[in-house]
Amino acid sequence: MSSPPPVVHHELVDALRADLDSAGAGVAAIEERIGPVAAAALHREQALPALRATAGADDPVATLLRVFVLGGAVPRRAVDRALPTLGSDGAARLGLVRTAGAGPEDEVRALVDLRPVSATDAGGPVTWWLASDLGELATGGALRYDHVLGVGGASTTLAQVTVRDHRRRTLDLGTGCGIQALHAARHSDAVVATDISERALGFAAFNAALAGVELDLRQGSMLEPADGLFDLVVSNPPFVITPRGSGSAGRSPGEGARQPSGEPLPHYEYRDGGRSGDDLVRDLVREVGGVLAPGGVAQLLGNWEHRRGADWRERVGTWVDEAGLDAWVVQREVQDPAEYAETWLRDGGSTPDRDPAGWAAAYGAWLEDFASREVDAVGFGLVLLRRPVSGPPTLRRLEEWSGPVRQPLGTHLAACLEAHDTLVTLTDADLADRRLVVAPDVTEERHLTPGASDPTVVLLRQGDGFGRSVRAGTALAGLVGACDGELTLGQILGGVAALLDVPADALAAELLPEVRGLTRDGFLHVT
Known part of the structure; x- marks a missing residue:
């Protein structure tokens, strides 16, 4: 049976916050205390080096x-020293630990994972202490179906790509331990955080109290608890595509993971939406516009299936068309069905050596489920949706980008949205009358054959955002090089045309679409 979430007792939470601040046990301090080898191993979910370093x-x-992180037993006197105001008794009253007795040498063990988190989003750096369920690192066993996850790679990614300008109302859909809501509270007047899991909301309430943040927490599935309109919706939804129903023969890879319904595969509340295929992400994309205020933005992570004979852009493009919103979808990763099944089986604590029969049955159920829908691969990526302030959608962009990005990406995405809005209002003649400047992160790379005076290839490289590179011809490279805000674009086009001895109108017709693309992607800024 899962332990209950921590209790919000404000006086004790205040004492805990003060003790944690005094202890100075932040991320940097922990890594310095255990050393780089143990710290790196801890990031790989390997506890032994850290246990040895603190023995x-x-x-x-x-x-x-x-x-709180390694799940070890420590004497009461050590906890009382580390938390002198709260003490081990206070920690027990909050539901953070259980004590074996009242003596100074009696053991104390954690009931929850409590650790510092240092993050940087588009609003700047921040540090919190966050509570979640103990993971496999501490328990040594498979996760339970109602496990409340801490901060992982997906939640970190979502926090970094979210736009962070001021918002009146923000909705965190599927809040889990509350991490996205805490980020949103830094730039929102009010934050509503929802989850289907009562235990998750309990952890979110505790983390909000520990961070000194006020959240409006509501229980319910997907958009059901939302009321009114929101200027920002963020969601790391339960997007994992898990086989469900009678066709998924086999047994769970661990009784601790089996949900009450007795489904043949483990169903984890934090990751499994309980719908067929990628229907949950599809429905969220199509329906989230119903809670967006004009100009409101929704940002979410998701999986989508690559069906045989169809480009993924066609399937996801249909969803965004039905949503009636501006849309920018970036596919960041693709896995084949076998890779996908292995990833999420291991995520739940299953391994082929721990339970060979259970692993094989679950693995086979996953492959059978994908085969039933002719799925060749599964994509993972970022979805940004926006309700136009007025009129029909003007942005429809579906692309694949598997290369590294410069985080936090939220600042870059916001700038690209602003550039798009500017370009939509400008005719080519209007654009020619404006002054452009090259973004400070853009560099030019020239490739020359030995002995040649002219380059064979000129690349414009972006250091920020997606780190895009654009191959530029002589005319485009010359135009970009002259964009310093002194001359209008039309004047620059005329000068380049004269130097190349080509008609100015023809050159403008050739280069203006490329200039729009460079501006849309952040290489150039319109002043």
């Missing part, structure tokens, strides 16, 4: 790490 120690940093 026999009772300093506050070592104690907090051993009990």
Whole structure:
């Protein structure tokens, strides 16, 4: 049986916050305390090096790490030293630990994972302490169906790509432990956070209290608890495509993971939406516009299936067309069905050596489910949707970008949206009358054959955002090089045309679409 979430007792939470601040057990302090080797191993979910580095120690940093992250037993006296105001009794009253007795040497063990999180989003750096369920690192067993996840790679990605300008009302759909809501509270007047899991909302309430943040927490599925309109919706939804129903023969890879319904495959509340294929993401894309205020933005992560004989852009493009919203979808990763099944089986704590029969049955059920819909691959990516302030949608962009990006990406995405809105209002003649400047992160790379005076290839490279590169001809390279805000685009076009001895109108017709593309992607800024 899963332990209940921590209790929000404000006086005790205040004491805990003060003790954690005094302990100085932040991310940097922990990594310095255990050393780079143990810190790197901890990031790979390997506890032994950190356990060795803190063996026999009772300093506050070592104690907090051993009990709340590594799941080890520590004596009461060590916890009382690490949390002098709260004490081990106060930690027990909050539901953070259980104690074996009242003596100073009696063991104390954590009931939850409590760790510092340092993050940087488009609004700048921040540090919180976050509580979640103990993971496999601490328990050594498979996750339970109602597991409340801490901060993972997906939640970090969503926080970094979210736009962070001021918002009146923000909705965090599927809040989990509350991390996206905490980010949103930094730039929103009010934050509504929803989840289908009562336990998740309990953790979110505790984390909000510990961070000193006020959230409006509501239980319910998907958009059901939302009321009114929101200027920002963020969601790391349960998008994992998990086989459901009688066609998924086999047994769960661990009784601890089996949900009450007795489904043949484990169903984890934090990742499995319980719908067929990618229907959950499809429905969210199509329906989220109903809670967006004019100009409101929705940003979510998702999986989508690549069906045999169809480009993924066709399927997802149909969803965004039905949504009636501006849309920018970026596919970041693609896995074949076998890779996908292996990834999420291991995520739930299953391995072929721990339970060979269960692994094989679950693996086969996944492959059978994908085959039933002729799925060749599964894409993962970012979805940005926006309700136009007026009129029909003007942005429809579906692309694939598997290369590295410069985080936090939210600043770049916001700038690209602004550039798109500017370009939509400008005719070619209007654009020619404007002054452009090259973005400060853009560099030019020239490739020359040895001994040649003219380059064979000129590349414009972007250091920020997606780190795009654009191959530029002589005319485009010359135009971009002259964009310093002194001359209008039309004047630059005329000068380049004269230098190349070509008609100015013909050159403008050739280069203006490319200039629009460079401006849309952040290489050039319209002043």
